[in-house]
Amino acid sequence: METIQKKAENVADELALVQAAKSGDLEAFSQLVKRYDRNIFRIAQHITHNEEDAQDVVQEAFLKAYTNLEQFQGNSKFYTWLVRIAVNEALMKLRRRRSDKTVSIDEDVETEDGSMPREVADWSPNPEQLYGQSELGDILKKTIQGLPPGFRTVFVLRDVEGLSTEETAEMLGLSVPAVKSRLLRARLQLRERLAKYFKSRRSGDNPR
């Protein structure tokens, strides 16, 4: 966890890099790219489920940020602004790939009780150790991919990337209560889906 001081230094440092980049310093912009390209790729991959699309999103998002740097007012963090660009690009890619053209961050397909837990068996004490690293990775990918885009985007920004509810709301153009509602449902749905792999089981049992 970053200390408050470290966080403040990072923000000041980021602002200096953005100012330098605005005046045409390419090296400063390159540093911003190196700082955030991993995060942007992960977010894009989670939304699009397609590596080629995710790579395009990273490139388009950074180029768009570079071209429109003048428009960045500094009212929010550069990273928040960048993620917002990337999420929009990623949703556009997803729409193009899917026959359903209505994909949006507002997509909210579940009813209130759609998240009521049905599976309440306890999990193994160390569920991650039930599977090898690569098998575990496949389970986690498959499980999160099953969530509606609006839910998984909120979950990734909040719980994987560690952004605040307010930052997530700002990035996605949603209200804070809307973010909280999606986050709750995303967490409960993931929990429900992972339960079949991680619940305490007798030897010989196989997940369905």
Next chain:
Amino acid sequence: MKCSEFLTELTDYLDGSITTGIRVELEEHLQWCHECEVVLNTTKKTIEIYRNNQLYELPDGLRMRLQEAIIKKCKSVKSCKNPE
């Protein structure tokens, strides 16, 4: 407190953004409701597992392609400094 009310507050409880009064009520509920305790613990575990396992690494060559694309873009504007 009913289980459905517990669930409504679950996200704020996990994030520590909850008033003391509600936290006390939730913790009282957990004293007797094993099912909500399991849901709480396994939801917490769900978040931890996703946080601990980064599923996607930056593909080889992407960073370089990105730099090249930005240099190209930079060269197309007059104010560009140090493009190499």
